[in-house]
Amino acid sequence: MEKFEQPAPPWWIVQRGDDPIIATAIHDGHGLGAQAAAAMALDDAGRLREEDPHTGQAIVDIPTHVIAMRSRFEADLNRGLDQAVYLDPSQSWGLKVWQTPPEGELLRGMQEYHRGFYRMMGELLDSVVARHGRFVLLDVHSYNHRRDGADAPPTAQEDAPDVNIGTFSMPRDRWAFLLDPLMQSMGELDFNQRRLDVRENIAFQGKGELTRFVHERYPETGCAIALEFKKFYMDEWTGRPYPDELAAMRAFINHTAAQARALLAGAA
DSSP, rough: OOOOOOOOOSSEEEESSSSSSSEETTOOOOOOOOOHHHHOSSOOHHHHHOTTTTTHHTTTTTSSSEEOBOTTTTTTTOOGGSSSSSOOOOOOTTTOSSOOOHHHHHHHHOOOOOOHHHHHHHHHHHHHHHHHHEEEEEEEEESSSSSSSSTTTOGGGGGOEEEEEOTTTTTTTHHHHHHHHHHHHHHOSSSSSSSOOOOESSSSSOOOOHHHHHHHHOOOEEEEEEEEEEEOOOOOOOBBBOOOHHHHHHHHHHHHHHHEEEHHHHHH
């Protein structure tokens, strides 16, 4: 039987709807291109622990959404181009990512993936602005809170809110009419019979490349909110999700998008 070469795994999935709310999960991906996989020193479990598993599943109900399919260890879409490929362990939590640091064609291919993503995002967001005038982008991530081991105490709640809202690059005063009631609504939502601890700029400040890109390119029309879930919805050492928590997380994103949509419409 004739053998056919397997295609490279996709870069990302884009769904476009007629909506001023966009959701992204740019660290959800675990896939690698063939060349990157051959050069990778870090094992699957090590990669998965620092990726954002299941964040893509949390945003699939939002009519316009983007889910990255490649691992951040191939090229990190939330860092600038010069830092997107982790060439040194100091860039990657002390982890040795590559057998030999990428160079030449391999490195150029990873950088083109990064460039291509931002070309695509620019075209997508331009079309949303042309249609709706303004938009809100929910940039959904997750973060570890059991770094000392599966059986060690987690990071103290004081330093690790359930949901961390990052606003570093946001013109905060311009979007206070939306962000302040949105955060209040997040904290009041029934999340599996409890309320989540939602705070701003605690564990992270929202200094990622995607929010920076939005606020630089769309200073008057684009509000990008970095939304980091603590990995309470999964076992961060095995990657196993907790289905009830993940379902509630998906409902949380749907609720947040609906609130943002209403706030935008009310301020028109």
